[in-house]
Amino acid sequence: MKERLQKLIAQAGLCARRTAEGYIEAGRVTVNGRKARLGDRADPACDHICVDGRPLGRAQPKRYLMLYKPRGYVTTLHDERGRKDISQLIAGCGCRVYPIGRLDYDSEGLLLLTNDGDAAQRLAHPSHTADKVYLVTVRGDLSRLPALSAPMTIDGYAIRPAGVQVLSQQEGQARLRMTIHEGRNRQIRKMCEQCGLSVRRLKRIAQGPIELDRTLAPGAWRDLTPEEIERLASL
Secondary structure, rough: OOOHHHHHHOOOOOOHHHHHHOOOOOOOEOOEEEEOOOOOOEOOOOOOOOEEEEOOOOOOOEEEEEEEEEEOOOOOOOOOOOEEEEHHHHHHOOOEEEEEEOOOOOOOOEEEEOOOHHHHHHOOOOOOOEEEEEEEEEEEEHHHHHHHHHHHHEOOOEEEEOOOEEEEEOOOOHHHHHHHEOOOOHHHHHHHHHHOOOEEEEEEEEEOOOEEEOOOOOOOOEOOOOOEEEEEEOO
């Protein structure tokens, strides 16, 4: 059965569908020796599909992982600057998986990974409605805390007001529970900066219906349970 090439590449666990589209447009994909074009279809049962000259493997069983990303790691499978990356933490999982969204170098907490390219693309998109919950320690003028839950524009994009709960505070420092809806690049850090607050620690504890397993140590991972996968698929 013929299907779009980007879907077949994603199903093989090579990358997300949108990334596969980029591969096709860049001329990195061939079908039966001919360079493919975006929109082409193929049947993996009878067509010879290659990416960068390498035959496309068969569709892999879908895996969904939960990783407690520590601070000091970049959310990538290879870093050109030689920094520690998450591939070193999940090397023993037995398959090639990709992160759903990102956590910056200085942030920690829940990071979901999968070889399901369609799910990764859907859940990582900034417009996705899955709330993300963080524990955030800030320093600065605490009288500005209410501004964090007010309407705000980040990088030219009007974000939905965040949910902010003050868990504790002392002179010049507060610990917050923040719920955001878009998950744009370094969103919480930029929000705090606009309010004159500096982030001292940032930990993601939930992404959509998935909560960070409290038994996981920093750097540890586990497969999602069938119930968690079902909740993820319902988004």
